[in-house]
Amino acid sequence: MDITTQKGKTLSMRASQRNKKNWLPVLSPLALVLTAHFAHAEGLNVSASVEAKSLLQNRHSDVRNEELLTLAVTPEGRIGYTSRTFRGYVTGSVTQMERDSDDVVRKDTYAEYGYGASWEAIDNLLTLETRGSQRFLDNTGANFLISDYFLYAEELVKVETQSYSAKLTLPQGDYIAGGGSVNYSTGDSSESEFRPTTTFNNDSMTSDFYLMNGNDAQNYFWTATGMYRDLERDEQTSNGDYSGTYLTGSLDSMVYGPIGIRLNASYDANELTDRTDEFSNKRQFRSYGVGLTYRQDAGHYVAITANKVNSDVERDDGDIFVGIDTRWAITPRTSFQATYGRRFYGKSGSAALTYNSRKIRGALRYNEQVTSYSQLVANPQSLGIFVCPIGQFTAADCFQPPSLNYTPGEGEQFLQFIDSGIELSNAVILRKSAAAEMGLQGRRATVLLNLQYADDNFLEFNRQRTIYSATVSGTYELGRNTTLLGSLRYGTTEQDNGSTASDNEQWLVSTGLRRKFGKSLSGDIEAGYIKRSGTLATSVYGPNYDERRITLTVRYEYE
Missing domain, CATH: 2.20.50 (Outer Surface Protein A; domain 2)
Structure with missing residues (x-):
């Protein structure tokens, strides 16, 4: 987020940060050229895309009403490599946006990347892994369900994470079996326009083992x-x-x-x-x-x-x-x-349930851990229900694997998600969380359900926060080149600081059509509705508002 301009006048809100990012528009076409050049190298799976969006947003709140026309262009590159002992991927995108309202023109640039690699250094014994990312997240965690580039731009914070791990597996022998891992991760964040976030800056190390x-x-x-x-x-x-x-x-x-x-x-x-x-x-x-x-x-x-x-x-x-x-x-x-059983904080438990059939897959997991938000961001969850192209995590792009013991192929990875309600702070929390995921895939329809629950007890001061979220997304093939899209998201946040309590409720509903115009070109048209209500005010729009938006998207894919 780098430039804000009023008509007839340019405001340099963060001149130093803006100058550092002048290379981003140059990098985008250069990355696409290099991606195309190496696309057919042996062992590589390379793809690239350019996406253009036009949004008409009509927003009403207790603080202000506004209507915006937003234009966004996003070039993206994805590279994956798979061999017998090595799997790795790199993704990168740059989103350049311009928002035009009655009295303000605002320009922003968002650069995101992600990478991951896994090397089986010793067959069936030692595996080394690394992954990292740069992304933009809601600063407070209270608007986790509806924050994006088009809403809450002022609240988004650039977050960088890196993770390095080593995993040891002892083969099942006559007398002993087991394994262990060591993980080191770092987390850092910039600041948003209105809130400092320097507290999200720490290093963590975890290790575990099991023997039997x-x-x-x-x-x-x-x-x-x-x-x-x-x-x-x-x-x-x-x-x-x-x-x-x-x-x-x-x-x-x-x-x-x-x-x-x-x-x-x-x-x-x-x-x-x-x-x-x-x-x-x-x-x-x-x-x-x-x-x-x-x-x-x-x-x-x-x-x-x-x-x-x-x-x-x-x-x-x-x-x-x-x-x-x-x-x-x-x-x-x-x-x-x-x-x-019992742990130092009182009653304790864990649970896991899995169901797998040819058309329906489901998984439920509940655990309790003392952790930090940086560890949660650096280590996203995966329940192994859906397989997606690298860097793409929507029902329209993902599929249910054909076998119960599926290994992702070139350019693929299991669907990942970050825990709900991540707050960008260094707080140490006792998190009791549950995540459930179910997938249904038929000849024409695909449905993905994700449920999350988290109860965060802050160990250093009197504060507790509870989050519930549910997401249902799906597609239905109307014809060979036409697909119906749909998504419903719901989330609540309840917060108690000892002397005061507050909450909020979030809804996001969208539906649309996707049309393919050949192998590489496609277009979407979607209508969406967003609503937020409650007493937990963390936004420049106040605690209560709603937004209607119409989105036109044109996408060109290169593989």
Whole structure:
């Protein structure tokens, strides 16, 4: 976001930033020329596109009413490479926009990129991965569902992330199996026009491992897991660094057929440095338990235990709680996994459910973790339901894989999404989140459903935020070259600061047609409606407003 002009007068809002970005319009055609030149090199999957949009926006709010005509041009390049041991991709786009209202002409430029690579350094043993991106996100997280270049331009913030990881897998042997990973990620952001966001600037490191019995186990079955997190935050904008360790272990001793005795233990330690409250010292939480296991095999077992707490927090020390651990393949296509117990913050649980058939795929995942927003941005989720071309994540572009164990091919990746309600801050949060995704693909129709829930408890101060979101998008082929498009999004944010509470509700509905004019040229026409209401005011338009928009799009694809 670099230039704002009034008719007859040019305002240089950020001269230094604008000068740094003068190379972007030059880079765009140059990138397309290079992309075309190498398009047919062996092992590469290369594509490029140019998209032009024209939007008519009619906006009404408590603060102001306006009508805008917006023009946007976006050249984009995508490169993917796949070999036996290496997979990688790079995407880049530059969106140049001009907004024209009754008294203001505003010009903006948004440059985004993404990359990822995975190298199997040692076959079936060691994999090295990296990924990164530059994108524009809603500063507060309160308008996560409807923020884009055309609405909330003043609130968007440029966010850069990088992630590097190493994954080790021990082959299933006679006596032991397991694996582990180490991940290092960084997050940084610029500032929006109206809000400083220097607090989103930190480095994080996570590592985890799991070990379990091998194939020869008959009467004794054991597992051990561990996780370590370390977050280094900007000293000027936070109250110290965070570190956490979580270890669990269990042993099943079979005593009569499928019935066995289970012993288990856990260790949980968390610390925030440079603090003067109860987090100033390392908080440790331990538990030990014994119970019964019903076990048919590694994919069919249920364990229930009684556990005693040994904690530094006096109110928890000595408590007895019930723990549950189960994994069950209900049918060959349906599996379920769940745990329930206690951690330092209280009751804790996790769950996962998957269903796979030829036409319908579904996945549900629930987990709880102490984390930061930078870690969530740097590590988007993927439930493996839909496969998409690199850099494109809409139902119109993605497809359901033909097999249950599909490996993305050249120029493909599984559908990814960032958790809802990301706030650009260095806060340490306890996030209890659930994500569900379901895909349906028929001969003519494709439907994609995404549901998300997140409950964020800020550990350093009295604040809690809950987010719900639902997205349904689909396509229907009316003919060989004509497709009906549709999308419905809904989201709510509830925030409690201890003394005050606020909320908002967001709706976005759109429908349209896509027409292909040959192999490379296509056009869209869409009508959309956006509505926001509530008491959580984070926008220059106030808490309540609505917008109607008509969008014309022309797209040229090169492959």
